[in-house]
Amino acid sequence: MNEFELIRRYFDRPAKNAVLGVGDDAAIVRPTPGHDLHVSVDMLVEGRHFFADVDPAALGHKTLAVNLSDMAAMGAAPRWVVLAVALPHSDEAWVARFADGFFALADRFDVGVIGGDTTRGPLTLSVTVFGEAPSGRALRRNAAQEGDDVWVSGTLGLGAMALREKLAGDLKLPADALAAGLARLERPEPRVALGQGLLGLAHAAVDVSDGWFADFGHILERSNKGAELWFDALPTHPWLAERRARYPELIAAGGDDYELAFTAPAANRAAIEALGLQLGVAVSRVGRVRSPEAGVSLIDSAGRPVALQRAGYDHFA
Incomplete structure (x- = not known):
């Protein structure tokens, strides 16, 4: 042809x-x-x-x-x-x-x-x-407010988990985990209905493509805010959840998630949870927005800081 x-x-x-x-x-x-x-x-x-x-x-x-x-x-x-x-x-x-x-x-x-x-x-x-x-109602990165809840849709780390297995083969994933990871890596599901449903409920949102920690950081930077973020609350595949402390970058910074990270007033928690149920999309509360002076902290359930070797994917790294 x-x-x-x-x-x-x-x-x-x-x-x-x-x-x-x-x-x-x-x-x-x-x-x-x-x-x-x-x-x-x-x-x-x-x-x-x-x-x-x-x-x-x-x-x-x-x-x-x-x-x-x-x-x-x-x-x-x-x-x-x-x-x-x-x-x-x-x-x-x-x-x-x-x-x-x-x-x-x-x-x-x-x-x-x-x-x-x-x-x-x-x-x-x-x-x-x-x-x-x-007109004038779009979700934007610069609209997070102090006191907002931090949310993320779906699950994180599946695409990164499959990519690492294909490249290095060191995870030794069971068949179900590999299949779930490859499905996310090759056929991500865009959260279009969720995004539209969040109009009027959320303040700020971002697409999670290069890693949750880096992408959510764009909201904090554009909004001039800090945040306390809860690593153990980040939703992921059960196989990866059991190894959360060993592979924190896969969950928090892996990329290829195509979920939505967003902030919303605490008063809207019930409405956001109801929206997730209506659409069949899990939504998880994973932190809170703070003043810029408070900085950004990623902590586990015991309040200990979680260190990441990298924040997300960089095309030129």
């Missing part, structure tokens, strides 16, 4: 929610009145963000999921995406599987694919996502 045949066969589909989608020099969209437009971009590079032998359908899913997770962190509804792909060669079977995984997730969230680009090069996948939230 040449470039244009590839686009027509696998990516030129009716664009949901758009005035004009794939096929022209630019797409045309019409945002909902009374809503702000949110825009985010993520790039995935072979060997840096995924293994060369990953299932193309799973990679299609993850390529979109990591972008939807950014919209979730803002409380925005994802509406449209553009996809840019660099391929080392034109492998029709690979592209078909990738497109299946990508569009399956797009259909689940009613997201329109409205354009993009293809070229030859090292396998690189870049998505720009556009979302909407009611």
